[in-house]
Amino acid sequence: xxxxxxxxxxxxxxxxxxxxxxxxxxxxxxxxxxxxxxxxxxxxxxxxxxxxxxxxxxxxxxxxxxxxxxxxxxxxxxxxxxxxxxxxxxxxxxxxxxxxxxxxxxxxxxxxxxxxxxxxxxxxxxxxxxxxxxxxxxxxxxxxx
Numbered sequence: 001x002x003x004x005x006x007x008x009x010x011x012x013x014x015x016x017x018x019x020x021x022x023x024x025x026x027x028x029x030x031x032x033x034x035x036x037x038x039x040x041x042x043x044x045x046x047x048x049x050x051x052x053x054x055x056x057x058x059x060x061x062x063x064x065x066x067x068x069x070x071x072x073x074x075x076x077x078x079x080x081x082x083x084x085x086x087x088x089x090x091x092x093x094x095x096x097x098x099x100x101x102x103x104x105x106x107x108x109x110x111x112x113x114x115x116x117x118x119x120x121x122x123x124x125x126x127x128x129x130x131x132x133x134x135x136x137x138x139x140x141x142x143x144x145x
Contacts, residue, residue: 001062003088006034013061017080032066032077035092037085065089069102076106079115086118094122094143101145107131107138116141
């Protein structure tokens with residue numbers, strides 16, 4: 001599995017994974033820190049014009065994460081994908097937060113067991129209910145420095 005920065009060319013694939021409009025995902029790539037997990041290793045010697053950086057296919061992406069940092073907390077704004085991809089991707093803001101002595105917070109919606117599993121395996125603790133999104137209650141998971 002390879003984790004890399006998301007590119008605007010990934011917007012269609014991200015939209016497919018997140019069940020969101022492509023324009024929304026394109027804006028996400030511009031407004032937040034976004035990483036994607038791809039199936040297989042990346043060839044560092046590949047010509048950029050002929051590689052996966054030319055765009056991506058939902059079949060090639062195992063998941064993605066977006067996050068931003070405000071004050072003393074890194075907020076995961078979106079996370080989706082396989083359980084392994086979620087764990088690997090969630091480790092990205094955790095590493096950043098550890099270097100900056102910040103907390104990390106992720107909100108988990110019902111039916112997102114892969115995200116809950118990833119958070120628990122990385123040491124996040126359940127901090128009870130979070131805000132409602134689209135009528136669904138969330139659970140707040142937090143990792144303190």
